Amino acid sequence: MIAIKTLPDWAALLTAFLVLAGAALTMIGAIGLVRFRSFYERVHAPTLGATLGIGGVLLASMVYFSVSETRPVVHEILIALFVTVTTPVTMLMLTQATLYRDRAEGKAPKITDAPPLPADVITPDRTGVRQD
Amino acid sequence: MRGRANRFLAWLLPWPAVSALVLAVWLLLNQSLSPGQIFLGLLLALTAPRFLTTLDAPPLRIRRPWALVRLLGNVLPDIFISNYKVTRAILFSGPERQAGHVLVPLSIRSPWSLAMLACILTATPGTAWISFNPQTGLLLMHVLDLKDADELAGAITRRYERWLQQVFE
Amino acid sequence: MSMTILTWSLMAAQFMLAIAMVCACLRMFRGPRAQDRVLAMDSLYLNGMGLMLVFGIVSGSTLYFEAALVIALLGFVSTVALAKFLMRGEAIE
Incomplete structure (x- = not known):
């Protein structure tokens, strides 16, 4: 099953390090997804995998194929580009949906720490979400 | 001609x-x-x-490409640092860690720079953009560790907003 | 020597990504609310994509890259559709 081509030492070790670091970060992010108690905390966990986790695996793949095929293989940049553009969009839409659903049930998020503000800014009908 | x-x-x-x-x-x-x-x-x-x-998107005009490079130079290290912090929070944090919502005043208004800031804050683990009110200029965000919240507003202005303003506005 | 390290670390990476997918599934089944499940599904897609890329390195074939790209596209579209659905109760406007 394993058909790894022989690489020079530096490339093999670099690939090994990058793939391990990426996979470890992704796994830690997923553990956070299970461990954290509230939805808003859980939003932070998968971004670990989406930034450096996937980044590590993609870099490893780039190093491995560039060295083993002796030509620059950079099309992994496409996935990196796509993930960096789309992850914020999905996370934003999910938090917006959560905010909307929480407010529909009358549970606006509590603001614990903030620069001094009049209290009325935080009332549900004026906090930026379009209510159309 | x-x-x-x-x-x-x-x-x-x-x-x-x-x-x-x-x-x-x-x-x-x-x-x-x-x-x-x-x-x-x-x-x-x-x-x-x-x-x-x-x-009907507003026209995209990058005024100072150099400022964009400086911005990326700020974002990339921040992603590494916050990855480390969130890793520690997931593996070792106990009940004493406080997560919560924070309001941050913003001075940028152009849609492109706001969108860019939303992407930056969401892509950085530990901070998440929740909603922005264009009337009051206040951004509601969620922070995984409230200990850093005091520096947060300053850091956003200093490290991101200033450069976004130079790029897009 | 270094090739043994690479082989073993590729195995370990596949194992860790599989654990990550199990964790995401756990959260997807446990909920408690719909947005938690959608978030877990998004993370599941992402982990699956990472696993595809590691498979690509292990098998030495760049074909897995296309699969990873398709997974990324599908994951994005489905998560956005679901988030939209949670927001309004209807997916298509």
Whole structure:
């Protein structure tokens, strides 16, 4: 099953390090997804995998194929580009949906720490979400 | 004469940055630099961005590309640092860690810089953009560890907002 | 020597990504609310994509890259559709 081509030492070790670091970060992010108690905390966990986790695996793949095929293989940049553009969009839409659903049930998020503000800014009908 | 040339260029490339991106993506996807692929890519780059015009997006003008580089130079280290912090929070944090919502006043208003800031804050683990109120200029965000919340507003202004302003506004 | 390290670290990476997918599934089944499940599904897609890329390195074939790209596209579209659905109760406007 394993058909790894022989690489020079530096490339093999670099690939090994990058793939391990990426996979470890992704796994830690997923553990956070299970461990954290509230939805808003859980939003932070998968971004670990989406930034450096996937980044590590993609870099490893780039190093491995560039060295083993002796030509620059950079099309992994496409996935990196796509993930960096789309992850914020999905996370934003999910938090917006959560905010909307929480407010529909009358549970606006509590603001614990903030620069001094009049209290009325935080009332549900004026906090930026379009209510159309 | 020059005005006509400029107008022709504006008609040919309504979204120059998007056209360049389309061409680059096409060549990367096909993994080749052969003349045929470059021709197809150019064809796509000239036609595809035209459909963006129907979206009524505000024009994208990058005023100072150098500021964009400085911004990226701030974002990348921050992603590494916050990855480390969130890793520690997931593996070792006990009940004493406080997560919560924070309001941060922003001074940027242009849609492109707000969108960019939303992407930056969401892509950085540990902070998440929740909603922005254009009337009050207040951003509601969620922070995984409230200990850093005091520096947060300052850091956003200093490290991101200043450069975003220079790039887009 | 270094090739043994690479082989073993590729195995370990696949194992860790599989654990990550199990964790995401756990959260997807446990909920408690719909947005938690959608978030877990998004993370599941992402982990699956990472696993595809590691498979690509292990098998030495760049074909897995296309699979990873398709997974990324599908994951994005489905998560956005679901988030939209949670927001309004209807997916298509």
